[in-house]
Each structure stands twice: as C-alpha cells, then as structure tokens.
Amino acid sequence: MTTVTVVEKILSANDRLAEQNRARLDLAGIFGLNIMAAPGAGKTSTILRTIKALTPQITIGVVEGDTAAVTIDADKVIAAGMPAVQINTGGECHLDAVMLSGALTQLPLDQIDLLIVENVGNLICPAAFSLGTHANVLISSVAEGDDKPYKYPNIYRGIDALIINKIDLLPYVEYNLDYFRRGVELLNPGVATFPISCRTGEGVDSWVQWLLGKVGK
Amino acid sequence: MTTVTVVEKILSANDRLAEQNRARLDLAGIFGLNIMAAPGAGKTSTILRTIKALTPQITIGVVEGDTAAVTIDADKVIAAGMPAVQINTGGECHLDAVMLSGALTQLPLDQIDLLIVENVGNLICPAAFSLGTHANVLISSVAEGDDKPYKYPNIYRGIDALIINKIDLLPYVEYNLDYFRRGVELLNPGVATFPISCRTGEGVDSWVQWLLGKVGK
Numbered sequence A, B: 001m002t003t004v005t006v007v008e009k010i011l012s013a014n015d016r017l018a019e020q021n022r023a024r025l026d027l028a029g030i031f032g033l034n035i036m037a038a039p040g041a042g043k044t045s046t047i048l049r050t051i052k053a054l055t056p057q058i059t060i061g062v063v064e065g066d067t068a069a070v071t072i073d074a075d076k077v078i079a080a081g082m083p084a085v086q087i088n089t090g091g092e093c094h095l096d097a098v099m100l101s102g103a104l105t106q107l108p109l110d111q112i113d114l115l116i117v118e119n120v121g122n123l124i125c126p127a128a129f130s131l132g133t134h135a136n137v138l139i140s141s142v143a144e145g146d147d148k149p150y151k152y153p154n155i156y157r158g159i160d161a162l163i164i165n166k167i168d169l170l171p172y173v174e175y176n177l178d179y180f181r182r183g184v185e186l187l188n189p190g191v192a193t194f195p196i197s198c199r200t201g202e203g204v205d206s207w208v209q210w211l212l213g214k215v216g217k
Helices: A002-027 A043-054 A072-079 A097-104 A153-157 A167-172 A177-187 A204-215 B002-027 B043-054 B072-079 B097-104 B153-157 B167-172 B177-187 B204-215
Strands: A031-037 A060-066 A084-088 A114-118 A135-141 A161-165 A192-195 B031-037 B060-066 B084-088 B114-118 B135-141 B161-165 B192-195
Touching: A002 A031, A002 A097, A031 A043, A031 A204, A043 A060, A043 A072, A043 A114, A043 A161, A043 A204, A060 A072, A060 A097, A072 A084, A084 A097, A153 A177, A161 A177, A161 A204, A167 B167, A177 A192, A192 A204, B002 B031, B002 B097, B031 B043, B031 B204, B043 B060, B043 B072, B043 B114, B043 B161, B043 B204, B060 B072, B060 B097, B072 B084, B084 B097, B153 B177, B161 B177, B161 B204, B177 B192, B192 B204
Parallel strands: A031 A114, A031 A135, A060 A084, A060 A114, A135 A161, A161 A192, B031 B114, B031 B135, B060 B084, B060 B114, B135 B161, B161 B192
Antiparallel strands: none
C-alpha cells in the first residue's frame, strides 16, 4: 500500500507540472507533440522527415529523451538545422513533466512554432506520464508485427494519431494490416492513422498535412 | 530519498526470491533462460524455432510475460506441443522473481529440461530484475537499427548471449553490423552472438547448439 501511495503522489505532482508546461507552450504559441514508440520504430527518422517537409515554413524545436548519455539523435536534429535538447533520464524508462520542464528552459521558445518531444523507446511506461504536450503520437513499425495493439493496449488508448512506419518492408515481413487496424479500432476508434515509409518518403505528406492543421500555420 | 529506499527494498526482496527460484530449478535439474527484447524483435518466434529444433530431444516449459491479459504467445507455444504459462503483469513493464515463482507452481517441473521465460517487450526495465534463471539472452532485430547498444547499454551489459534476428531483412534496411557489434563489444566483450532469421531458419542451428551445451543434454 505504501508503494501505491508514493506512485499516486508522483503522478499527481507530474500532472501539475504538465499543466505548467502546457501553459508555457500556449503562452509562446507553440504546439507540442509527444512521440512515443518501441525502440527502433523510427521516431528520429520521422522527426527528420517532418523537419525536411516543413522547412522553412515553420520552426521546430526537438527534445530527445534517452536512457543513456548519448546524443546520437539530438546531433541528427541539429545537423538538420533545428534546435534540440537531449534529456538523459539516467536509466528511467520514460520522460516526465519535470524533465520536459527543464528542457524547455534550454530552447528558444520565442522562435519555435512546433515542439516535438521524442520519448524514450518503450511501449509501456511513457503512456502513464503526461508531459503537457497537446497531442500524443505513436509510431508502430510493420517489422514489429501486427499484434502490438493487442499486447500493449494502454499506449494505443491515449494517442491522437498513429503512424505505421516502414511500410516499404511490407513485402518482406508477415504482417496483416487488417488485423492490426482491428486491434487499434477496438482501443481507439477512428484515430487518425498514417502509413508511411521514412526510407522512401511514401505517405509522409498526409502525416505532415495533419500536423500542419494542428500547428495552425 | 524515501522513494530510493523503497526501490532498494523491492530489489533486495526480489533478489532473495530469485535465489529461491534458482534453487527450485536446480533441484528439478532444469536450465532456466530469460529472453529479453524490444517489442516485436522476435522473442516468441525464436522460442518456437527453438522448440522445433529441440523436439523431441528435450522438453521445454515456457513462461510468457505480457502487460495485458492476452494469451496470443502462450497459445502458440501450446500449439507447438509444450507446456506454457501466461503471466499478466497488469501493466508492469517487466517480470520479477515473484511473478516467476507463481508461474513455476503451474508447470510440470519434473518433466521439463529447459525453462524459457519470455520477458515483457522492453529494453529498459527487465534489466533491473533478476528472475533466478541461469542465463539472460537478448534478441535484437536488424529492423530496429544498429544503434541500440549505444542507446540501451544496461540491458547489453547483463546478458550471456545475444541473438541478432531478422537477418533476412538486411538487404532492405540501413544497418551497419560492424557498428552494432562495436557497440556490443564495448559493453559486453566476447559475448556469444548468433545472427539468425526466424523466418528462413538461417543461423538457428548455431544458437540451438549453444543452448544445448548449457542444458547439458
């Protein structure tokens, strides 16, 4: 019982800080996006494709969450010409509102239209922690198989858009798109869904149009 | 500080139960294997390939860990003719020694030579919890990319063998095997490594021979 109480207090404190993050983004006129996915589903690749599609129309700030002290992803974003901040969670399996709050102080918020937060690669823990962003996006790679909505239902319930990445691999993997989508539909009926390939660029336009509508630019 | 203390107590209690699990397996003459991986790397596929290769030479019991109340994986193992028990972690991001202890009571331990535990799909949390098994194996899929050892170092440090799965996809993904292996070598020098394809069966023999050596049959 003690442990449960501690967890409840942490979640509640996190929610209050998430509200503060949201207010800070709103004040600066920034739309905040939280991208979640399993390791290697293509979070960074999707962010790089999105930057490429939206430059120079809008300015994107990126927060990169990693469990280790590596800057592989942040370096790629900076090389693409956008400001990025790396969060090292120190082994924690998700980002939280405290971490994002710290990262926001290091970004030029007055120059940014869209903030993209790349969460830690994990289909379980990130679903439980609000960050204060305006939308949650999940990326699922077809190489992961078609049963993921059935196995990791919580993360599918709380998302505003779903990207199905690596569709260029469909000819080479066993993947039933109908089965996958039926699973998603049970958890999150009608969720906006974008099959894309970061490798070939296929489908990226539809995703970017949806995002532009949210950013309002 | 309070939270840290609670976590330490949980870990210590887990380690004591892990020792009990180990003693139980040793008494029954069972070799216990803990398989970890990101979602969709091919844990169940590897288990099914292993069962196929080792039947009827040895009897394998399987414990399937999932965060949700689904029996997709356990059903596949039972269809392959082996006893399986499903653990629903109730949203938890890893198995622990308590969960395994409960599952062991539901398996016919006197008939089993090899116990395979399929952990929850996650590259972070499972690394922190001993189960009492004799060896940890990590499966990494080439579709996840070649930078995973750099991004999720903890899980690579504690493994006894590494399976690189889905090598049939190598012609279709950007993946530098040398870069991947350099990362692994920094964390776990000389770890036994088996590139395989569960789809085509390539490389499975070497993995199974290593495993047979451990089981001692």
